[in-house]
Amino acid sequence: MPTRRYNISPARCLALFLALLAVAETKADVETVPVPPFSAQTDIGTPDSAWEPLTFPNIDNRTVYSFKKEDEIQVVQAETDNSASGLITRVQLDPTEYPVLSWRWKISNVYESGDARSKAGDDHPARVYVAFAFEPDKAGFFERMKRKAASALFGAELPGRSLNYIWANKLAVGEVVPNPYSDATRMIAVNSGNAQAGSWVSVERNILADYREAFGEEPPGIVGIGIMSDSDNTGEAATAWYGDIALGNRPRGNNDLGHEAQ
Template sequence: MDPSERRLRLGKKFFSLLLITAALACPGVPKGLCGEPVPEVFHREMFLSLDAWTPVFFPKIKRHSTYEAVVSDGVPTLLARSDKSASAIRLTREYDVFRYPKLSWSWKISRVYDKGDATKKSGDDYPIRVYVMFRYDPAKAATWQKLKYGAARKIYGEYPPHSALLYIWANRAQEKRIITNPYTASAKMVILEAGKLRVGRWIDESVDVLSDYREAFGSEPPAGASLAVMNDSDNTGESSVSWLRNITIHR
Protein backbone atom coordinates (compact mmCIF):
# COMPACT_ATOMS: atom_id res chain seq x y z
CA MET A 1 0.00 0.00 0.00
CA ASP A 2 1.11 3.60 -0.65
CA PRO A 3 2.81 4.80 2.59
CA SER A 4 0.84 8.05 2.37
CA GLU A 5 -2.33 6.13 3.18
CA ARG A 6 -3.26 6.42 6.86
CA ARG A 7 -5.65 3.74 7.99
CA LEU A 8 -8.65 4.38 10.18
CA ARG A 9 -10.04 1.15 11.59
CA LEU A 10 -13.64 0.14 11.01
CA GLY A 11 -15.23 -1.08 14.24
CA LYS A 12 -17.20 -4.29 13.96
CA LYS A 13 -20.95 -3.99 14.27
CA PHE A 14 -23.72 -6.48 13.88
CA PHE A 15 -25.09 -6.15 10.36
CA SER A 16 -28.59 -4.97 9.56
CA LEU A 17 -29.53 -5.25 5.88
CA LEU A 18 -31.76 -2.19 5.76
CA LEU A 19 -32.22 0.68 8.19
CA ILE A 20 -35.97 1.17 8.56
CA THR A 21 -36.46 4.92 8.44
CA ALA A 22 -39.77 6.63 7.68
CA ALA A 23 -39.64 8.98 4.70
CA LEU A 24 -41.78 12.11 4.91
CA ALA A 25 -43.96 12.75 1.87
CA CYS A 26 -45.31 16.16 0.84
CA PRO A 27 -47.33 16.86 -2.32
CA GLY A 28 -46.03 19.08 -5.08
CA VAL A 29 -42.50 20.45 -4.92
CA PRO A 30 -40.30 18.26 -2.69
CA LYS A 31 -40.31 19.60 0.85
CA GLY A 32 -38.31 18.88 3.96
CA LEU A 33 -39.25 19.25 7.57
CA CYS A 34 -41.60 22.16 8.35
CA GLY A 35 -42.24 22.71 4.64
CA GLU A 36 -38.70 23.83 3.89
CA PRO A 37 -37.31 23.02 0.42
CA VAL A 38 -35.39 19.76 0.24
CA PRO A 39 -31.61 20.34 0.07
CA GLU A 40 -29.88 19.54 -3.20
CA VAL A 41 -27.70 16.93 -1.48
CA PHE A 42 -28.98 14.22 0.88
CA HIS A 43 -25.59 12.77 1.75
CA ARG A 44 -22.03 13.45 0.61
CA GLU A 45 -19.56 10.86 1.90
CA MET A 46 -16.00 12.13 2.08
CA PHE A 47 -14.74 9.01 3.92
CA LEU A 48 -13.09 10.92 6.74
CA SER A 49 -14.23 7.92 8.76
CA LEU A 50 -16.61 4.98 8.39
CA ASP A 51 -18.87 6.10 11.23
CA ALA A 52 -21.86 6.35 8.89
CA TRP A 53 -21.36 2.81 7.55
CA THR A 54 -21.99 -0.65 8.97
CA PRO A 55 -20.63 -4.05 7.83
CA VAL A 56 -22.79 -6.49 5.88
CA PHE A 57 -21.83 -10.16 6.16
CA PHE A 58 -23.34 -13.01 4.17
CA PRO A 59 -24.38 -16.45 5.47
CA LYS A 60 -21.86 -19.23 4.80
CA ILE A 61 -19.13 -16.83 3.61
CA LYS A 62 -16.40 -16.92 6.26
CA ARG A 63 -13.73 -14.81 4.54
CA HIS A 64 -14.66 -11.14 4.65
CA SER A 65 -13.47 -8.24 2.53
CA THR A 66 -11.99 -5.27 4.40
CA TYR A 67 -12.88 -1.58 4.24
CA GLU A 68 -10.85 1.31 5.60
CA ALA A 69 -11.05 5.09 5.56
CA VAL A 70 -7.60 6.24 4.44
CA VAL A 71 -5.88 9.32 3.07
CA SER A 72 -4.50 8.66 -0.40
CA ASP A 73 -2.58 11.38 -2.26
CA GLY A 74 -3.88 13.84 0.32
CA VAL A 75 -7.55 12.95 -0.29
CA PRO A 76 -9.83 10.99 2.09
CA THR A 77 -10.70 7.72 0.37
CA LEU A 78 -12.40 4.38 0.99
CA LEU A 79 -9.94 1.51 0.52
CA ALA A 80 -11.60 -1.85 -0.22
CA ARG A 81 -9.71 -5.16 -0.34
CA SER A 82 -10.84 -8.68 -1.11
CA ASP A 83 -8.95 -11.97 -1.18
CA LYS A 84 -11.19 -14.94 -1.95
CA SER A 85 -13.71 -13.08 0.19
CA ALA A 86 -17.01 -11.23 0.26
CA SER A 87 -18.67 -8.70 2.54
CA ALA A 88 -19.95 -5.17 2.10
CA ILE A 89 -20.52 -1.94 3.97
CA ARG A 90 -23.89 -0.19 4.06
CA LEU A 91 -24.73 3.45 4.65
CA THR A 92 -26.88 3.70 7.77
CA ARG A 93 -29.20 6.33 6.30
CA GLU A 94 -32.22 5.49 4.19
CA TYR A 95 -33.45 8.02 1.66
CA ASP A 96 -36.31 8.68 -0.75
CA VAL A 97 -35.11 7.88 -4.26
CA PHE A 98 -37.87 10.03 -5.79
CA ARG A 99 -36.52 13.08 -3.97
CA TYR A 100 -32.88 12.20 -4.53
CA PRO A 101 -32.62 10.19 -7.77
CA LYS A 102 -29.00 11.02 -8.64
CA LEU A 103 -25.84 9.31 -7.45
CA SER A 104 -22.24 10.26 -8.23
CA TRP A 105 -18.79 9.10 -7.12
CA SER A 106 -15.21 8.46 -8.22
CA TRP A 107 -13.60 5.02 -8.18
CA LYS A 108 -10.40 3.23 -9.13
CA ILE A 109 -9.44 -0.46 -9.25
CA SER A 110 -6.16 -2.37 -9.22
CA ARG A 111 -7.36 -5.04 -11.66
CA VAL A 112 -10.34 -6.87 -13.12
CA TYR A 113 -10.87 -10.56 -12.39
CA ASP A 114 -9.61 -13.03 -14.99
CA LYS A 115 -12.37 -15.50 -14.12
CA GLY A 116 -15.09 -12.88 -13.82
CA ASP A 117 -18.30 -13.41 -15.78
CA ALA A 118 -21.33 -11.25 -15.03
CA THR A 119 -23.64 -13.84 -16.59
CA LYS A 120 -22.65 -16.76 -14.31
CA LYS A 121 -22.73 -17.41 -10.56
CA SER A 122 -19.14 -18.67 -10.71
CA GLY A 123 -18.01 -15.32 -12.14
CA ASP A 124 -20.23 -12.96 -10.14
CA ASP A 125 -17.36 -11.02 -8.52
CA TYR A 126 -16.30 -7.41 -9.05
CA PRO A 127 -13.41 -5.37 -7.66
CA ILE A 128 -15.97 -2.67 -6.91
CA ARG A 129 -19.73 -2.35 -7.03
CA VAL A 130 -22.15 0.23 -5.68
CA TYR A 131 -25.52 -1.09 -4.55
CA VAL A 132 -28.79 0.80 -4.32
CA MET A 133 -31.21 -1.41 -2.36
CA PHE A 134 -34.94 -0.76 -2.23
CA ARG A 135 -36.96 -1.52 0.89
CA TYR A 136 -39.62 -4.21 0.84
CA ASP A 137 -42.98 -2.93 2.10
CA PRO A 138 -45.32 -5.76 3.23
CA ALA A 139 -48.30 -3.39 3.12
CA LYS A 140 -47.89 -3.08 -0.66
CA ALA A 141 -46.95 -6.70 -1.39
CA ALA A 142 -48.92 -9.38 -3.19
CA THR A 143 -49.81 -12.57 -1.31
CA TRP A 144 -46.99 -14.59 -2.90
CA GLN A 145 -44.50 -11.86 -2.01
CA LYS A 146 -45.63 -11.86 1.62
CA LEU A 147 -45.06 -15.61 1.79
CA LYS A 148 -41.63 -15.37 0.15
CA TYR A 149 -40.38 -12.44 2.21
CA GLY A 150 -41.95 -13.78 5.39
CA ALA A 151 -39.99 -17.02 5.00
CA ALA A 152 -36.76 -15.06 4.43
CA ARG A 153 -37.43 -12.98 7.52
CA LYS A 154 -37.70 -16.13 9.65
CA ILE A 155 -34.25 -17.22 8.43
CA TYR A 156 -32.37 -13.90 8.52
CA GLY A 157 -34.29 -11.99 11.18
CA GLU A 158 -35.49 -9.23 8.85
CA TYR A 159 -36.84 -8.70 5.37
CA PRO A 160 -34.41 -8.76 2.45
CA PRO A 161 -34.58 -5.85 -0.01
CA HIS A 162 -37.48 -5.68 -2.45
CA SER A 163 -35.01 -5.17 -5.30
CA ALA A 164 -31.60 -3.72 -6.03
CA LEU A 165 -29.54 -1.95 -8.67
CA LEU A 166 -25.84 -2.86 -8.77
CA TYR A 167 -23.44 -0.50 -10.52
CA ILE A 168 -20.43 -2.61 -11.44
CA TRP A 169 -16.95 -2.56 -12.96
CA ALA A 170 -16.99 -5.81 -14.94
CA ASN A 171 -14.05 -7.60 -16.52
CA ARG A 172 -15.63 -7.38 -19.95
CA ALA A 173 -18.55 -5.74 -21.71
CA GLN A 174 -21.87 -7.47 -22.31
CA GLU A 175 -24.35 -7.11 -25.14
CA LYS A 176 -26.62 -4.99 -22.93
CA ARG A 177 -25.77 -2.23 -20.46
CA ILE A 178 -28.20 -3.60 -17.85
CA ILE A 179 -28.29 -7.33 -17.12
CA THR A 180 -29.91 -9.58 -14.54
CA ASN A 181 -27.78 -10.83 -11.67
CA PRO A 182 -27.18 -14.59 -12.04
CA TYR A 183 -28.30 -15.22 -8.45
CA THR A 184 -31.62 -13.36 -8.44
CA ALA A 185 -33.95 -11.61 -10.86
CA SER A 186 -34.67 -8.97 -8.20
CA ALA A 187 -31.16 -7.54 -8.70
CA LYS A 188 -30.21 -5.82 -11.94
CA MET A 189 -26.61 -4.92 -12.75
CA VAL A 190 -25.66 -1.76 -14.60
CA ILE A 191 -22.27 -2.09 -16.30
CA LEU A 192 -20.59 1.31 -15.98
CA GLU A 193 -17.03 0.18 -16.67
CA ALA A 194 -15.69 -2.97 -18.30
CA GLY A 195 -12.26 -4.36 -19.04
CA LYS A 196 -8.68 -3.29 -18.31
CA LEU A 197 -8.42 -0.09 -20.34
CA ARG A 198 -9.06 2.29 -17.42
CA VAL A 199 -7.65 0.14 -14.61
CA GLY A 200 -5.46 2.16 -12.24
CA ARG A 201 -7.14 5.47 -13.10
CA TRP A 202 -9.67 7.51 -11.17
CA ILE A 203 -12.98 7.46 -13.04
CA ASP A 204 -15.87 9.82 -12.27
CA GLU A 205 -19.35 8.30 -12.45
CA SER A 206 -22.79 9.91 -12.38
CA VAL A 207 -26.04 7.96 -12.63
CA ASP A 208 -29.78 8.57 -12.49
CA VAL A 209 -30.98 5.76 -10.24
CA LEU A 210 -34.67 6.38 -10.90
CA SER A 211 -34.21 6.26 -14.66
CA ASP A 212 -32.02 3.14 -14.45
CA TYR A 213 -34.56 1.36 -12.23
CA ARG A 214 -37.39 2.05 -14.66
CA GLU A 215 -35.26 0.78 -17.55
CA ALA A 216 -34.13 -2.30 -15.63
CA PHE A 217 -37.41 -3.39 -14.07
CA GLY A 218 -40.05 -1.68 -16.20
CA SER A 219 -41.78 -0.31 -13.11
CA GLU A 220 -41.50 2.27 -10.35
CA PRO A 221 -39.21 1.48 -7.41
CA PRO A 222 -40.19 1.55 -3.75
CA ALA A 223 -39.35 4.98 -2.36
CA GLY A 224 -37.12 3.77 0.47
CA ALA A 225 -33.54 3.23 -0.72
CA SER A 226 -30.21 2.54 0.95
CA LEU A 227 -26.64 2.43 -0.31
CA ALA A 228 -23.91 -0.20 -0.05
CA VAL A 229 -20.41 -0.77 -1.46
CA MET A 230 -18.67 -4.10 -2.05
CA ASN A 231 -15.43 -5.59 -3.33
CA ASP A 232 -15.84 -9.38 -3.56
CA SER A 233 -13.84 -12.30 -4.94
CA ASP A 234 -15.33 -15.38 -3.25
CA ASN A 235 -16.61 -16.98 -6.47
CA THR A 236 -13.52 -16.47 -8.62
CA GLY A 237 -11.01 -17.07 -5.80
CA GLU A 238 -9.00 -14.02 -6.87
CA SER A 239 -8.04 -10.79 -5.08
CA SER A 240 -8.12 -7.06 -5.73
CA VAL A 241 -7.86 -3.60 -4.23
CA SER A 242 -10.21 -0.74 -5.08
CA TRP A 243 -10.76 2.86 -4.01
CA LEU A 244 -13.85 5.05 -3.79
CA ARG A 245 -14.24 8.81 -3.18
CA ASN A 246 -16.90 11.47 -2.82
CA ILE A 247 -20.02 9.35 -3.14
CA THR A 248 -22.97 11.74 -3.22
CA ILE A 249 -26.74 11.18 -3.11
CA HIS A 250 -28.39 14.24 -4.64
CA ARG A 251 -31.21 15.72 -6.70
Protein backbone atom coordinates (compact mmCIF):
# COMPACT_ATOMS: atom_id res chain seq x y z
CA MET A 1 0.00 0.00 0.00
CA PRO A 2 1.51 3.35 -0.95
CA THR A 3 2.35 5.80 1.83
CA ARG A 4 -0.09 8.71 1.99
CA ARG A 5 1.55 12.10 2.39
CA TYR A 6 -0.02 15.28 3.70
CA ASN A 7 1.31 18.69 2.78
CA ILE A 8 0.84 20.98 5.78
CA SER A 9 2.69 24.25 5.92
CA PRO A 10 4.83 25.11 8.97
CA ALA A 11 2.55 28.08 9.68
CA ARG A 12 -0.51 25.83 9.77
CA CYS A 13 1.27 23.36 12.04
CA LEU A 14 2.14 26.18 14.43
CA ALA A 15 -1.45 27.46 14.44
CA LEU A 16 -2.76 23.95 15.18
CA PHE A 17 -0.25 23.49 18.00
CA LEU A 18 -1.19 26.82 19.59
CA ALA A 19 -4.91 25.98 19.37
CA LEU A 20 -4.38 22.63 21.08
CA LEU A 21 -2.23 24.31 23.73
CA ALA A 22 -4.97 26.88 24.41
CA VAL A 23 -7.55 24.11 24.88
CA ALA A 24 -5.24 22.26 27.28
CA GLU A 25 -4.58 25.41 29.29
CA THR A 26 -8.30 26.22 29.48
CA LYS A 27 -9.12 22.78 30.89
CA ALA A 28 -6.19 22.94 33.31
CA ASP A 29 -7.33 26.32 34.60
CA VAL A 30 -10.80 25.09 35.63
CA GLU A 31 -11.01 25.10 39.42
CA THR A 32 -13.97 23.74 41.36
CA VAL A 33 -15.00 24.01 44.99
CA PRO A 34 -16.39 21.14 47.05
CA VAL A 35 -20.12 20.62 46.59
CA PRO A 36 -20.69 17.18 48.10
CA PRO A 37 -21.02 14.86 45.07
CA PHE A 38 -24.04 12.59 44.99
CA SER A 39 -21.85 9.92 43.40
CA ALA A 40 -19.75 9.63 46.59
CA GLN A 41 -22.41 9.93 49.33
CA THR A 42 -23.46 7.04 51.56
CA ASP A 43 -26.29 8.88 53.31
CA ILE A 44 -28.77 11.46 52.08
CA GLY A 45 -31.76 13.33 53.40
CA THR A 46 -30.94 13.00 57.10
CA PRO A 47 -29.98 15.85 59.46
CA ASP A 48 -26.42 14.49 59.71
CA SER A 49 -25.79 13.99 55.98
CA ALA A 50 -24.01 16.42 53.66
CA TRP A 51 -27.36 16.88 51.88
CA GLU A 52 -29.94 17.49 54.61
CA PRO A 53 -33.73 17.60 54.21
CA LEU A 54 -35.50 20.82 53.27
CA THR A 55 -39.13 20.69 54.36
CA PHE A 56 -41.98 23.19 54.49
CA PRO A 57 -44.67 23.98 57.09
CA ASN A 58 -48.10 22.43 56.46
CA ILE A 59 -46.78 20.05 53.78
CA ASP A 60 -46.71 16.56 55.24
CA ASN A 61 -46.41 14.60 51.98
CA ARG A 62 -42.73 14.72 51.08
CA THR A 63 -40.78 13.86 47.97
CA VAL A 64 -38.79 10.61 48.30
CA TYR A 65 -35.06 10.89 47.59
CA SER A 66 -32.87 7.82 47.16
CA PHE A 67 -29.68 6.64 45.47
CA LYS A 68 -29.80 4.93 42.08
CA LYS A 69 -27.15 3.74 39.63
CA GLU A 70 -27.15 5.19 36.11
CA ASP A 71 -24.39 3.84 33.85
CA GLU A 72 -22.58 2.62 37.00
CA ILE A 73 -22.62 6.14 38.50
CA GLN A 74 -24.58 6.87 41.65
CA VAL A 75 -27.19 9.62 41.25
CA VAL A 76 -30.13 10.87 43.30
CA GLN A 77 -33.62 9.81 42.28
CA ALA A 78 -36.51 12.03 43.36
CA GLU A 79 -40.06 10.67 43.32
CA THR A 80 -42.80 13.22 43.83
CA ASP A 81 -46.54 12.56 43.93
CA ASN A 82 -48.63 15.43 45.27
CA SER A 83 -45.64 16.17 47.50
CA ALA A 84 -42.92 18.71 48.19
CA SER A 85 -39.54 18.69 49.91
CA GLY A 86 -35.93 19.18 48.92
CA LEU A 87 -32.32 18.56 49.81
CA ILE A 88 -29.82 21.28 50.66
CA THR A 89 -26.12 21.47 51.36
CA ARG A 90 -24.78 24.44 53.33
CA VAL A 91 -21.83 26.35 51.87
CA GLN A 92 -20.03 29.66 52.30
CA LEU A 93 -18.79 30.79 48.90
CA ASP A 94 -18.04 33.96 46.99
CA PRO A 95 -19.92 33.88 43.65
CA THR A 96 -17.41 36.25 42.07
CA GLU A 97 -14.68 33.62 42.52
CA TYR A 98 -16.74 30.57 41.52
CA PRO A 99 -19.57 31.78 39.29
CA VAL A 100 -20.08 28.71 37.10
CA LEU A 101 -22.71 26.21 38.27
CA SER A 102 -22.90 22.93 36.37
CA TRP A 103 -24.94 19.76 36.75
CA ARG A 104 -26.86 17.10 34.82
CA TRP A 105 -30.39 15.91 35.28
CA LYS A 106 -33.19 13.84 33.78
CA ILE A 107 -36.98 13.81 34.24
CA SER A 108 -39.80 11.40 33.44
CA ASN A 109 -42.29 14.13 32.48
CA VAL A 110 -43.45 17.68 33.10
CA TYR A 111 -46.83 18.63 34.59
CA GLU A 112 -49.84 19.38 32.41
CA SER A 113 -51.08 22.07 34.82
CA GLY A 114 -47.66 23.32 35.91
CA ASP A 115 -46.95 27.04 35.41
CA ALA A 116 -44.14 28.93 37.13
CA ARG A 117 -46.13 32.17 36.90
CA SER A 118 -48.99 31.07 39.18
CA LYS A 119 -49.25 29.71 42.72
CA ALA A 120 -51.50 26.89 41.56
CA GLY A 121 -48.91 25.82 39.00
CA ASP A 122 -45.72 26.44 40.99
CA ASP A 123 -44.46 22.85 40.74
CA HIS A 124 -41.49 21.53 38.80
CA PRO A 125 -40.28 17.97 38.22
CA ALA A 126 -36.72 19.18 38.82
CA ARG A 127 -35.05 22.32 40.08
CA VAL A 128 -31.59 23.31 41.28
CA TYR A 129 -31.40 26.42 43.36
CA VAL A 130 -28.75 28.71 44.76
CA ALA A 131 -29.45 30.49 48.06
CA PHE A 132 -27.70 33.75 48.89
CA ALA A 133 -26.99 35.41 52.23
CA PHE A 134 -29.63 37.71 53.66
CA GLU A 135 -28.68 41.40 53.52
CA PRO A 136 -30.45 43.13 56.45
CA ASP A 137 -29.31 46.60 55.38
CA LYS A 138 -31.40 46.21 52.21
CA ALA A 139 -34.51 44.91 54.00
CA GLY A 140 -37.30 46.88 55.64
CA PHE A 141 -38.06 46.78 59.38
CA PHE A 142 -41.02 44.40 59.14
CA GLU A 143 -39.12 42.00 56.90
CA ARG A 144 -36.23 41.90 59.37
CA MET A 145 -38.60 41.23 62.28
CA LYS A 146 -40.46 38.53 60.35
CA ARG A 147 -37.22 36.78 59.47
CA LYS A 148 -35.97 37.02 63.04
CA ALA A 149 -39.13 35.33 64.32
CA ALA A 150 -38.93 32.62 61.65
CA SER A 151 -35.28 31.94 62.45
CA ALA A 152 -36.09 31.58 66.14
CA LEU A 153 -38.95 29.20 65.33
CA PHE A 154 -37.05 26.95 62.93
CA GLY A 155 -33.64 27.18 64.62
CA ALA A 156 -31.61 28.27 61.59
CA GLU A 157 -30.61 31.46 59.85
CA LEU A 158 -32.77 31.92 56.78
CA PRO A 159 -31.18 32.79 53.44
CA GLY A 160 -32.08 35.89 51.45
CA ARG A 161 -32.65 35.85 47.72
CA SER A 162 -32.35 32.76 45.57
CA LEU A 163 -32.10 31.64 41.96
CA ASN A 164 -34.20 28.63 40.97
CA TYR A 165 -33.06 26.84 37.83
CA ILE A 166 -36.08 24.85 36.71
CA TRP A 167 -37.09 22.23 34.20
CA ALA A 168 -40.11 24.29 33.23
CA ASN A 169 -43.52 23.05 32.25
CA LYS A 170 -44.58 25.98 30.04
CA LEU A 171 -41.95 28.76 30.22
CA ALA A 172 -39.68 29.19 27.23
CA VAL A 173 -36.03 28.27 27.76
CA GLY A 174 -34.20 31.34 29.03
CA GLU A 175 -37.29 33.02 30.48
CA VAL A 176 -36.89 34.54 33.97
CA VAL A 177 -39.93 35.20 36.19
CA PRO A 178 -40.50 36.06 39.87
CA ASN A 179 -41.65 33.19 42.04
CA PRO A 180 -45.40 33.61 42.68
CA TYR A 181 -44.87 33.05 46.40
CA SER A 182 -41.79 35.23 46.92
CA ASP A 183 -40.35 38.22 45.11
CA ALA A 184 -36.96 37.27 46.61
CA THR A 185 -36.80 34.24 44.28
CA ARG A 186 -36.35 34.22 40.52
CA MET A 187 -37.30 31.23 38.39
CA ILE A 188 -35.01 30.60 35.39
CA ALA A 189 -36.10 28.06 32.79
CA VAL A 190 -33.07 26.09 31.58
CA ASN A 191 -35.13 23.25 30.07
CA SER A 192 -38.79 23.17 29.18
CA GLY A 193 -41.40 20.65 28.13
CA ASN A 194 -41.29 16.93 27.42
CA ALA A 195 -39.06 16.96 24.32
CA GLN A 196 -36.00 15.85 26.31
CA ALA A 197 -37.82 13.87 29.00
CA GLY A 198 -36.12 10.52 29.60
CA SER A 199 -32.69 11.81 28.53
CA TRP A 200 -29.83 13.15 30.57
CA VAL A 201 -29.22 16.86 29.96
CA SER A 202 -26.12 18.75 31.09
CA VAL A 203 -26.49 22.39 32.14
CA GLU A 204 -23.95 25.13 32.83
CA ARG A 205 -24.93 28.54 34.18
CA ASN A 206 -23.13 31.73 35.17
CA ILE A 207 -24.84 32.49 38.48
CA LEU A 208 -23.09 35.87 38.73
CA ALA A 209 -24.58 37.00 35.41
CA ASP A 210 -27.94 35.41 36.24
CA TYR A 211 -28.16 37.23 39.59
CA ARG A 212 -27.31 40.55 38.01
CA GLU A 213 -29.99 40.05 35.36
CA ALA A 214 -32.58 38.82 37.86
CA PHE A 215 -32.08 41.41 40.62
CA GLY A 216 -30.16 44.23 38.96
CA GLU A 217 -27.26 44.28 41.42
CA GLU A 218 -24.26 42.36 42.66
CA PRO A 219 -24.93 39.18 44.67
CA PRO A 220 -23.94 38.54 48.28
CA GLY A 221 -22.28 35.28 49.31
CA ILE A 222 -23.74 31.87 48.50
CA VAL A 223 -25.02 30.05 51.59
CA GLY A 224 -26.67 26.97 50.09
CA ILE A 225 -27.12 24.76 47.04
CA GLY A 226 -30.32 22.73 46.81
CA ILE A 227 -32.41 20.42 44.66
CA MET A 228 -36.15 19.92 44.74
CA SER A 229 -38.84 18.01 42.88
CA ASP A 230 -42.32 19.09 43.94
CA SER A 231 -45.93 18.54 42.91
CA ASP A 232 -48.00 19.68 45.89
CA ASN A 233 -49.80 22.49 44.03
CA THR A 234 -50.70 20.58 40.87
CA GLY A 235 -51.28 17.21 42.57
CA GLU A 236 -49.42 15.49 39.73
CA ALA A 237 -46.47 13.05 39.79
CA ALA A 238 -43.00 12.78 38.26
CA THR A 239 -39.59 11.22 38.79
CA ALA A 240 -36.32 13.09 38.40
CA TRP A 241 -32.67 12.12 38.57
CA TYR A 242 -29.84 14.45 39.62
CA GLY A 243 -26.14 13.98 38.92
CA ASP A 244 -23.25 15.70 40.68
CA ILE A 245 -23.36 19.49 41.03
CA ALA A 246 -20.21 21.59 40.76
CA LEU A 247 -19.19 25.22 41.22
CA GLY A 248 -16.20 26.37 39.20
CA ASN A 249 -14.24 29.44 38.27
CA ARG A 250 -14.83 29.03 34.53
CA PRO A 251 -16.84 26.92 32.09
CA ARG A 252 -16.05 23.25 31.65
CA GLY A 253 -17.36 23.06 28.11
CA ASN A 254 -17.32 25.25 25.03
CA ASN A 255 -20.87 26.52 25.46
CA ASP A 256 -21.53 30.15 26.28
CA LEU A 257 -22.13 30.86 29.94
CA GLY A 258 -25.75 31.07 30.88
CA HIS A 259 -26.86 28.53 28.27
CA GLU A 260 -27.66 24.86 28.37
CA ALA A 261 -24.78 22.53 27.52
CA GLN A 262 -25.98 19.58 25.50
